[in-house]
Amino acid sequence: MQALDEARRYRESVGPAILASFAELLSIPNVAGTPGGIDRNAIWIRDELMRRGVRAAVTQIPGAAPLVFGRVDGAPGGPTIGFYAHFDGQPADGLAWTDPPFTPTLRDGRLEDGGRVVDWPGPGQPVDPEWRIYARGSADDRGAVAALLGALDARQGRVPQASLVFLLEGEEEQGSPHLGEYVGLLAGRLAADIWMLCDGPVHQSGRPQVVFGVRGIADVEITVFGPAADLHSGHYGNWAPNPAVLLSDLVTGMRDQHGVPTVDGLEIPEPSEAAMTAAALVPDPGDLGFPAPEGPSLWERNLRPLLNIRGLRAGDVGEAARNVVPGSAVASLDLRLVAGQDPVAVIEAIERHVAARGFHLVGEPPDAETRRRHRRIAMVSGRPSYPGVLTPPDHPAAAGILAAVEAAAGEPPIIVPSFGSSVPLHHFERLAPAAVIVPIANHDNHQHAPDENLKVANLWYGIDLIAALLG
């Protein structure tokens, strides 16, 4: 690929300048929710894009962090690629960092391996791809912004084959509360053939990966009510409804041994053959400290929904335990949903499931009269966050991205049909028929933790990848 070769030559000749520009960005504090730093990041990025001849703007919904968006026009008739990254970061407690989080520091290797501070290289000096850039937001996710700028630089004004629309978010670490609203607002300007989210790390083996799906998420809390006050278990333990027992029984019946929901009437979409085949090829996680389960691989499992019990509370345990039938019991669940499942409908199915088990459903703790009328009383409260997304790994719009990744990385990527975790990828379904996640950062980047860092080789990979896509 010509564009890729050009980008490589370019970054080899001006590597120190690319690092210097990145360091300038990283020196601007970017803790999510702190308007001063976030605003300065947005303006710096917009200005750098415009300096490269790109139409870029900052916009801001009241109460939201500013957003940078824009467009690079390619040759007529070429594809349009959407590019997402975020420039906000997690909080950074300077005391826990080896180097100050907003004083970008170059080291000749990992801190864990004794990596030592290196002077930022001057023009013409060599850049070692094993070096690491330490700063908050270097890997998660301002490295993707730097890669975009580097790839645009490498074109040196030449019109690319593909057009690029982009959206750079400033509140991802707060849960992207306005992303849907921003996407709705800009839908007309940001339509593309495929959207590519550059966030997260590559595979721990160092191999590149392209992720074709994520699961959605909904939270549900089920409270089962027993006696109005804790009752003496000796006198009434065989007589009163025990909410801890009723709740245990209820939640046990709501998932199979693999965690897949078995809620009445809740259909579980079957993953496609292509997705299952791809899943079987993804390496399973290594040693997590417990034996792997028998049966399907982690990645096959992640193509199915999950009903997770994240918390249980009833009465007391340990020294505080008292001999009572507890007055109530609470289970907190998070549901990971696959594409095709509507979070609201899932919560409604759970409500019906509970009601079908003989529970009288209430919207608030029951009054004395309600308690007197019903032995089984439950409150189900749900928060439907967002649905899952699954792009078929053989989607035609993804072929160009897979080719660019392979060219940039020098090896074919691991095709991850779906992460088990949740990312609001669904917003991008309004902007393109397909959306994928293409991580750039090294897996050992200390994301969200002190000493976050990006390996220079991964920045180079990002530049090469975007250059290949544009070319």
Add this chain to the structure above:
Amino acid sequence: MQALDEARRYRESVGPAILASFAELLSIPNVAGTPGGIDRNAIWIRDELMRRGVRAAVTQIPGAAPLVFGRVDGAPGGPTIGFYAHFDGQPADGLAWTDPPFTPTLRDGRLEDGGRVVDWPGPGQPVDPEWRIYARGSADDRGAVAALLGALDARQGRVPQASLVFLLEGEEEQGSPHLGEYVGLLAGRLAADIWMLCDGPVHQSGRPQVVFGVRGIADVEITVFGPAADLHSGHYGNWAPNPAVLLSDLVTGMRDQHGVPTVDGLEIPEPSEAAMTAAALVPDPGDLGFPAPEGPSLWERNLRPLLNIRGLRAGDVGEAARNVVPGSAVASLDLRLVAGQDPVAVIEAIERHVAARGFHLVGEPPDAETRRRHRRIAMVSGRPSYPGVLTPPDHPAAAGILAAVEAAAGEPPIIVPSFGSSVPLHHFERLAPAAVIVPIANHDNHQHAPDENLKVANLWYGIDLIAALLG
């Protein structure tokens, strides 16, 4: 019954003196665990017994509260009855009481009904049986001590038909930690045909009751271990063992819908026909704020063991809930055991049951190597407290007590084959072939709470009952 008539005439003639003596006892603080007051109670009671010509002594195991014990010799060839009561009481926060807890106060009715303070009556003045004596320990359980003294007074030195051995405890409210040791120490002196425990209230209808059994008790805590640290539920929710799920499943399978344990290999003794017949005749509890269950009555259920879930803990619920597979889950159980069940054997059966469900049992939180080898790891820790007791309601030794209760109360008692709750009645099985509980106090005595009170009619009932037994 001649003895009963004599007792009634006696207490009618010297009622004010009986109340004055009782008030003297009640003015001595008796909070369990406070040696000064407890010692003074013991000595006062021993002195009063000796003043009535009874062989009585105070004894004290190091570290224990003092115990008053002794013997009233009856006519040769007569039966021997054991009499138990306790003179210690629950703590009393004077600020929460209407009258000071250790300034005995006479009122002409219940405080709830506007009962007003009445002067203690002088010699020859009438005593209204509706009056109430307010003081800590008036009902629970120094009223029984006063009844014993009153009944002995009423004999005025005449040798009774029956012999009486007695044991008056000073640390019942602390869980009777030395009762077994005291009983062992005094077993040779306190043998009887039947032991009678005077504690607790009569039936809420006001009818007398005789209780032929209690359940034993054992506590068990089950901890199930999951990942060494909370794991991201999105990434690993279908992959990691979820201890909240495993634990819910485990405890759900350990009891039937009535709370009866369904633990592997744990035999459930069948209650006798006589006990079941008696149980069916006991009135069920009234409105407890929830609908009564279908099936057996409360009292039939109390003849079977119970596995109660008194507490559950895993992860977090509510706003604190995080999207994780929690690292561990804990269930706290109390088991109510029926006669014939060995608490240690029950705990061992639970351990075997858990192991048979595929759990690797550990004695302390598992190390990394153990976690790596086993997906299911549980810790079962048990505290076997004591076994249950069940005296057949038609036990010949109880016939005399039933007759005395009926004579004293003027109506046949409710025969309660077993309380569901736990009392260390089993100690008395070393002293007699049968042991029963014969409550004296009014049911609305505010036991363990502020404004504890004994109705004068119930003190009279206690005196009459003991007099009838002696006669």
